[in-house]
Structures are given as C-alpha cells and as structure tokens.
Amino acid sequence: MSEPLRVVVLGSTGSIGTQTLDVVRWRGWRVVGLAAGQNRARLAEQVRTFRPEVVYAAAGTPELPPGVRTAASAAEVAAWDADIVVAAIPGLAGLEPVRAAVRAGRRVALANKESMVAAGPLLQAEARRYGARFVPVDSEHSALFQALAGERPEDVAELILTASGGPFRKGPEDLSGVTPEAALRHPRWSMGPKVTIDSATLMNKGLEVLEAHALFGVGLDRIKVVVHPQSYVHSLVRFVDGQLKAVLGPTDMRLAIQYALTYPERAPTPLAAEPLPPRLDFEPPDLERFPALELAYRAGAQGGLAPTVLNAANEVAVAAFLSGRLGFTGIARVVETVLGKTPPDPLTWENLYAADAWARAEAEEQL
Structure with missing residues (x-):
C-alpha cells in the first residue's frame, strides 16, 4: 500500500483492539481514533504511543496530550475521517458505533459479531446505501x-x-x-x-x-x-x-x-x-x-427479532454466570425461555432496540 492507512480502533483496550495495534505497528500506519471502555490506564498508554486525533472512553477520558480531541461517544470516533474502522467493542454496545461507521461510508473490519447477528439485514441495507463495506475479522x-x-x-x-x-x-x-x-x-x-x-x-x-x-x-x-x-x-x-x-x-x-x-x-x-x-x-x-x-x-x-432477543438474553445470562448469580447450564435455559417469548414484530431499528431492552429485562426476571 502506497500511503499509510488511517485507522480507527473501537474497543482498543480489549483483546482484538490491542492485537490490532500490534498490526498497526508492524505496518507503520496512522491511528487516528481510539475508543475504549473501562481500562483508562491502558488507553492512556495507547494515546501516548499512537497520538490519535480523537479519543473516547466510556469510563472517562484520561488526560490527553495537546491536539488530541475528546469525543462525546464511540460513534463519533467511528465516523472520524479514516480509511478503515476496526469494530471490536463487544456485545450490542458496539452496534451504534458500527452503524456510524457504515453511515460514514467506511470500510469496517468487523470483530463485533453481535451487531451483525442482531441487525444484519439493517446494516447490510445501510452499507449498500452509504457505500460502506464489511470485511470480517473473526478468524472463522x-x-x-x-x-x-x-x-x-x-x-x-x-x-x-x-x-x-x-x-x-x-x-x-x-x-x-x-x-x-x-x-x-x-x-x-x-x-x-x-x-x-x-x-x-x-x-x-x-x-x-x-x-x-x-x-x-x-x-x-x-x-x-x-x-x-x-x-x-x-x-x-x-x-x-x-x-x-x-x-x-x-x-x-x-x-x-x-x-x-x-x-x-x-x-x-x-x-x-x-x-x-x-x-x-x-x-x-x-x-x-x-x-x-x-x-x-x-x-x-x-428470524425477525429472534436473533436480537437471543443475543440480549445471552449477554445477561453470561454476565450473571460470571458474577456467580447463575450456573453454567442455566445460561442456555435462560436464553431458551426468553427466546420462546420473542415479540412477533418485524425487524426495524426502533423494534430492535425495544426488543433488546425487553429481552434483557425478561432475562433478569428469569434469574
């Protein structure tokens, strides 16, 4: 490639994010945007190393060097001027940033499978409309x-x-x-x-x-x-x-x-x-x-909203297992129960978010 790529990394402090930054180092590309969750110390180190143009942290942005802008959201970073956006924010929390990158016409290196699971037809329609393209990151x-x-x-x-x-x-x-x-x-x-x-x-x-x-x-x-x-x-x-x-x-x-x-x-x-x-x-x-x-x-x-419900119930059940509130085999039981109550509404952006919220609440009830 003749010119260094301008790269945005969403979920930069996680496993995929940190490995993406390894690849960026190999290739000598330019990191222009970083978005992260709770690991402020690692994000601060990444900012010092890569000097991006814009940064967002869900846990609060660390002290930034001069010239580095604080973003109001991960979606703002996702829409930044870049050649490629690496989408590695886990769970449905990564959907809105993916959608923002798509609406900005970016090439999206997709590591956030939950977005495509819950909103695949909607995201593909927007990709066609805005000229965006998905390239998968998951090894499979x-x-x-x-x-x-x-x-x-x-x-x-x-x-x-x-x-x-x-x-x-x-x-x-x-x-x-x-x-x-x-x-x-x-x-x-x-x-x-x-x-x-x-x-x-x-x-x-x-x-x-x-x-x-x-x-x-x-x-x-x-x-x-x-x-x-x-x-x-x-x-x-x-x-x-x-x-x-x-x-x-x-x-x-x-x-x-x-x-x-x-x-x-x-x-x-x-x-x-x-x-x-x-x-x-x-x-x-x-x-x-x-x-x-x-x-x-x-x-x-x-079809319809069922994949959205499956994903939401699973996220709640996995979190409950990790916190000791649910047994391992209970994960599938909770998901099956909530999935069986999936609303019959068609898949739209509005219905998707409503179904996600409903499924999370229903999964908590099952706990």
Whole structure:
C-alpha cells in the first residue's frame, strides 16, 4: 500500500483492539481514533504511543496530550475521517458505533459479531446505501471470506465453521457445577471473558452461524459446524462438485486482523512460521451438552427479532454466570425461555432496540 492507512480502533483496550495495534505497528500506519471502555490506564498508554486525533472512553477520558480531541461517544470516533474502522467493542454496545461507521461510508473490519447477528439485514441495507463495506475479522469468517474470493455464489454448497469445542469438550459430563474460572480457561484462544464463556457454551459458534448467514447470504441450512480441537483449520467452504477450500494457520488473531486491514493485498508479518500439526481431528458438536448452538439456529430460522432477543438474553445470562448469580447450564435455559417469548414484530431499528431492552429485562426476571 502506497500511503499509510488511517485507522480507527473501537474497543482498543480489549483483546482484538490491542492485537490490532500490534498490526498497526508492524505496518507503520496512522491511528487516528481510539475508543475504549473501562481500562483508562491502558488507553492512556495507547494515546501516548499512537497520538490519535480523537479519543473516547466510556469510563472517562484520561488526560490527553495537546491536539488530541475528546469525543462525546464511540460513534463519533467511528465516523472520524479514516480509511478503515476496526469494530471490536463487544456485545450490542458496539452496534451504534458500527452503524456510524457504515453511515460514514467506511470500510469496517468487523470483530463485533453481535451487531451483525442482531441487525444484519439493517446494516447490510445501510452499507449498500452509504457505500460502506464489511470485511470480517473473526478468524472463522475471515477464512470463509478468503475461501469464497473469486467463487460464484451458485457454486457454493455449504459453509463449515470450525469450533475448538471449548474447555469442556471432554468433560465433565455434568456441566452444572463448572465455575467461571474453569470456563475462562480456553484451550486454544486468548479472548475477552464474554466471548470465552460463549465459546465454552458453544453460543459463540451459534452467533458465528448467524453472522455468516448475514455476511455471506447463505441459508442457515447450508451453514454447518464441526468441532476441530486443534483450531488449525479456521473454516471451510464445500462447493457443488464436492471439493473443499479451507484456510489453515496458527491460532494468532493478528493474521486475520492484518488480512482485514490489507485486503485485497497480503503482507508479511514478523511472526515465525509454524509447522503443520501432526493430526487434524473433526467431530460433530454435542448438542445435548451444549444446547446453545441449537438455540442460535432456532433464532435464525425464526428470524425477525429472534436473533436480537437471543443475543440480549445471552449477554445477561453470561454476565450473571460470571458474577456467580447463575450456573453454567442455566445460561442456555435462560436464553431458551426468553427466546420462546420473542415479540412477533418485524425487524426495524426502533423494534430492535425495544426488543433488546425487553429481552434483557425478561432475562433478569428469569434469574
């Protein structure tokens, strides 16, 4: 790339945000905007290092150097003059900043799957209207994006998302007593607490199924999930002739992040090449032990506001589990109960926010 990219990072102090800034250092690009949540100390360090033009912090903006502007919201940072916006604010809190970036016509490197789950059709319509484009950051969707490049939609038979299986793939059989500490010990990936718990329940893979449906326009019946404990195959595409294309690589999110930022080009990295693993295993997910995955398919098939309700109820249930208010198996039970009461209203921006608020309140009632 001839000119350094102007990059905005939303969620800059989280796992994806900090790894994005690693990639920015590799490439020598310009960070023009940062938005963060509660980690003011880390944000202050990032501001000193990258000297952005604008900063927002939900917990209160730290002392800024001269010339750095304080934004009133993460959405204001998202709409800043930039070549690409990395959307890594977790949960539905990231939706409005994503929407602001889309309305500004930006290229959005999307790491906030919940936005696409809850508002996929609405965001895609606005992207077409404002000339914005989504490039996925999640390793699974990045792999699908790469495997689909240059292929005709009518030649795609199915998308196959891989799942590590999480920390409880091999046990215990009874998951009702597992602790947050155990659930946060992911065997392959280093992620934030919410997505790590979602990985342990397989809800994360369910959200990824819904995101893939919204991103790539492939029917839910043609999006499959396989458990692949080595996490070396990030996703696969099966074509109508029976052949498969897959993206394989180390479990380092910076590879997918860099691809989203440099697309359609590729760039070298300072990471050492890793040897191929001695074996690659694949197995079907256990939907009896991990019912959250089936709930996501159910929400997608119902459509309308159901994915929004699924996501909201899950966010409340995961927070309750992490705080000790709910058992591990209670997460799926709460989500299933709230999902079964989903309002029949059509998906609109107004209805989406109303359904999100209703589902959170209903989930709290279930607790």
